[in-house]
Amino acid sequence: MATLYYGSDTAPISLPDRLMGYIKVIASTKLRRGESFTLTWTGTEDAEGRSTIWLQPAIPLRFVFESVEPEQLVGDYLRALADQANAASGLVVDVRTWESAEEQSRTPARTAGRPVRAA
Numbered sequence: 001m002a003t004l005y006y007g008s009d010t011a012p013i014s015l016p017d018r019l020m021g022y023i024k025v026i027a028s029t030k031l032r033r034g035e036s037f038t039l040t041w042t043g044t045e046d047a048e049g050r051s052t053i054w055l056q057p058a059i060p061l062r063f064v065f066e067s068v069e070p071e072q073l074v075g076d077y078l079r080a081l082a083d084q085a086n087a088a089s090g091l092v093v094d095v096r097t098w099e100s101a102e103e104q105s106r107t108p109a110r111t112a113g114r115p116v117r118a119a
Helices: 017-032 075-085 098-104
Strands: 002-006 013-015 037-044 047-055 061-064 091-094
Touching (some): 002 017, 013 037, 017 037, 017 047, 017 075, 017 091, 075 098
Antiparallel strands (some): 002 013, 037 047
16 A cells, blocks of 8 residues: 655555556646646545545645555556546546556557556
């Protein structure tokens, strides 16, 4: 499990490493551009309902990953999440179903394409 420390909150957000890899790439890109957005997640074991945070460049953000190596990310799924982050509703992920959504985003013609590294 990866953890996200946000602002002065001492309770980290825990999500699977690969899912957090997607969030890290999207957050890094948007915040580097000076763009703020919301991140909403549902389906975690330690929190019922949904949680949302407002991500903006002025608030400290730290990602901690369990694995040493960056995860292989699916480019089409990353683009879908990035498009969602640009929408008024912000980035919304369901911890229970994100892996099936990631798998569905793979297209047979593109599976041999270049994977994206979370870095």
